[in-house]
Amino acid sequence: MKEVINFYGVEYRWLDVLDLCIVIFLIIQLYRLLKGSLAFNIFVGLLMVYAAYFLVRYLQMPILTNILQNFINVGIIAIIIIFQPEIRKFLLVLGKKTPLSKDSFFTKLFLPDKFKSYKEEENIINEIIVAVSRMQSTYTGALIVLATTYRVKFDSASSISIDGNVSAKLLESIFEKQSPLHDGAVIIVGNKILAAKVILPVSENPNLPTRIGLRHRSAVGITEHSDNLAIIVSEERGTVSYAMDGVLTQDVSLEDLKVKLYEVLIDGYS
Template sequence: MDLLKLEFSWLDAIDLLIVIVLVIQLYRLLKGSLAFNIFLGLCVIYAIYFLVKALHMTILTSILQNIINVGIIAIIVIFQPEIRKFLLVLGKKTPLSKDSFFTKLFLPDKFKSYKEEEAIINEITLAATHLAQKRTGALIVIANTYRVKFDTASSINIDANISAKLIESIFSKESPLHDGGLIIVGNKMLAAKVILPVSENPNLPTRIGLRHRSAVGITEHSDNLAIIVSEERGTISVAQDGVLSMDISPEELKVKLYEVMVDGIS
């Protein structure tokens, strides 16, 4: 009797590697969210389906088959935010993305001066430092596009140049604009008193308040950076890609701003 020979080519290795990378990225996106439990539930349904099909249980197989057929549409609806974030991660890794070696090597403006960006970074860092020292709460969102979505009904349009003193005055406790977030796009402060979506991530620290949860929420499904100044602790934190980094120094904040505002466009 001839033994079954398994052929494993380099194409199979690439195929397996791609699947592993996709699964790891999917796990990272869903880990810690309510969608992760839903994903596990769907995996259980599929496992039961293959089991009853192998056991030739006709009625259960038919029922589960119909559930699975409808489930494809349900998956798209339920996991819409996660799918968008997953595609955003993939877009960052493509050869034509702004962070890729190909883009940096062949696109023009390689020797552009970033004096304006450096001045803006210094102003934002200075404002956050002063607010933290005075224990004045603040939430600043650094958006990468003017098409950033927020509630325009409750927000106040500013369209002003970025200034540390102006940022501090906006979040002053006597200011009518201190509630909500401040949206910064490019070299402009776009709007203040912005209501932001609140994260539902159950793994966030229980001690954090609405300001920190809103910062995480605005970065979970968009390529933004959120800066939070804690009114209670007088500390600076940042949120990016749905991940909260707490109690960072002004120097660490400046490095993070450089990554977003300078390295991100170089």
């Protein structure tokens, strides 16, 4: 087997091709991660700074070269600080692609979870669907967050601890319009409603529709940097939406929502 590839008179090693493929893969993942966010604009700005540095160095402009050189010297540290949430999410995305991720063929084939009974998860799904259906029919606003792989971080000082089993009646009573808990989000971890009246971070994504309200922006915000599913019932229009990976999917049917819940809680996060 030849160790080099001849392309238009230029020889490349197989490792060079592999190196290029890995770089392309990382760039694609980075673009998918940052597109539609303010971080993407910051990333473009950093690229412009680097391009300006090489230009002024080529043109032999010493003052600008020294200034930009000093900026670039601390560039890696600045990138880690500025893009800390994006780096964490990028590593999370890469982790899902590994052979040991929970939705990989290897895991499903060899780990004992493939024989697991999902009665508890199916019960949770049915209770959520019943609650969402009733709140939709009564135009009751709601925001439900399901933590899928680790406990979602939130401000416990402003929330009310619940620690109750997931049930349609409990969810409905929390979001009932006269309830003191109806503002904010409900956090579900496993088979428990962990807390209510939770204040979530609001997304700053400029590409979100301008007509959406605070519930929808909070749903996107909590899923931008964590592995969660957020379900929203609109108080104004009585529609159902969900957010995952910072992407908002609006006006879904109850059947579509049920399919998504099965994907997240049973089939594995996808």
